[in-house]
Amino acid sequence: MKKLTLLFALLLFASSINAQTKIEQDREAIKALAGFYKVTFNYAETFSPDDDYKFHERHRSSAKEIAIILEDSPKKIVIQHLLVMRGDSMIIKHWREDWTYEDTQILAYDKDNAWKKVTLSANAVKGKWTQKVFQVDDSPRYQAIGTWVHVDGRHQWQSTTDSPLPRRENTERNDYNVLNRGNNLYLTANGWMFEQDNKKIIRSETGDKLLAMEKGMEEFIKTDPKSFGYAQTWWKQQQAFWKDARETWDVVFAENNYLKLVPKVDDKLLYEQFFALGDQSAKENWSSAKNKESIKKVIDSYLAKAG
Template sequence: MRARLLIGAVFLASLASHVQAEPRQFTFSWQFEEGDALRPRGGTTRGTPLTLATEPSAAWRAVQEPGLSKFERDRRAILAMAGGYRTSFDFLETVGFTPGFTPSRPYQSWGTEYIYVVDDRGTFIRLQHVMVMFITDRDGKVQGPFVQKHWRQDWSYEDTDLHVFVGRNRWVRHTRTAEEARGRWSQAVFQVDDSPRYESLGEWEHYGTYSAWTSDRTARPLPRRETTVRSDYHILEGINRHTLTPTGWVQEEENLKLVLDEQGQPAADAPYLARELGVARYEHVVDFDFSAGDVYWQRTGGFWRDVRAAWDAVYAERDSFEYLEEVDGQEMFVPLFEHAERLDAGEPYDAAAAAEVIRATFARHLR
């Protein structure tokens, strides 16, 4: 089990491995920087051959259907993000705001993952990402599948009760008026252990074959790709755009790296260090074996449902809370993933035992 958790930690950090990928392509960069100081960092594994979809998906075609209400077209656009994908992640600092600014190394990574529709109640849709990876080692042998519960996104129509990140490990309730939420959807994003990441209202736009959701400005904790290499800012503040394509979807980010003072307010002299652009592409794949992800979710879904219920109780009972991702050298995901690992190995689900694991973990990491 420990070995498989270590594999999970590799996924969480950067999907890095001992296998060096082929040189990666990028055309939007700092052209005049010398040397390899801005060589992209991130995942370096090499996957197995796969086939990308070339025809528009049925879900994408459903969004184009004439005569739909705006609400129904929005719903279909959200549901169209489900399915199996090859994913790629690119992040690049484009502008610096401080004297002597030096851009940090760009970040690139990849994965293969399946996005499940866990819940669809009309005005609420829950999508769960599960990574299923096959890796080609240096001898050309295929290793895997490696399964990793990934991030989750919840979509709520005309949502007025949001929990937003304000820095220093703290989230607060932010109530929006009915008018502010009218016709809009919130997207709440959660980390691999179902702890909160960010939440924001936004609006879908549809023009013919163009469908995209754009968020309000949103505050987020530093992502793992940043916390592993730096600690000189406190909030990633940005705007997200989710855009459908005929064979997948794209998430674009425009982020500002925000520094807080000791009082938790933006630093007066230099609040922002840099602007960063991010692009995550989700490309439909065909004939890829995601069955290990199906099995994982069938065996562990009840446990993760109970974890979500515990978080729902926190949101209902508290107007603010602090979440400590790491306590005494152990991250929150570890005991939860260990329990899920036993279930994935075939251990019957014991709700009482799971409740104790969840209770102890929350007591350790929530304030």
């Protein structure tokens, strides 16, 4: 009996150690996404059920990007991306990704710039990480759940979720309204790859209709940090404002089970308002209270009521 008890205790201990090791492997893989990169973007439509559908031209572009870890706690890692253009003389706050472990609450994209709060069971998210992706103005984009897998030297995370149209098509197309994303993210010898198998969906009250499928490859290749000097200085000047922006948005998310944003107010996009506020705050050294008051006022002006 004592031998069985001892064996059971050893098994529990081994299981605990393995679980701890797995979480640390996950965390190290996520943190490896940060750094200094040359990024190439390649997208091509591959299939449509409609024989008369005219495939759109392939999208190819490249840029430099810095990804900075803003928060690193046991069950949450926040990474902010900055787009570096014109050498190192023009900086654009790019997308943000929050990684949360065994998170039971997400914002699920519906359609037409609207998200619904969804609560999941603890069993459904056990051992899984949610990647919460935010727009350049820190408004929601998409949130996806998946398991990091570490095998044969490969570190990989996969998920499927709905999102708004990608930025490269948002202002150019209106023939579909939901991008069903098949995300496959994995580390490489010199960076990481974001591989996508996407479905362009027409969503209506009668259901979903597939317009076309698309393959996407975003490759992040490590590059010399020396060419990102101004980007790091710029972020130091702006980071207090954007911290207040994240905290203000968190309050909005907590208060709303359904969130819909109108495209423009006073003929301006939401990110235009935020970028202007960020520049003014950095220039005039606004207090956190003034930042949050100004940010909340802008967010409220873009919020639409459910229905």
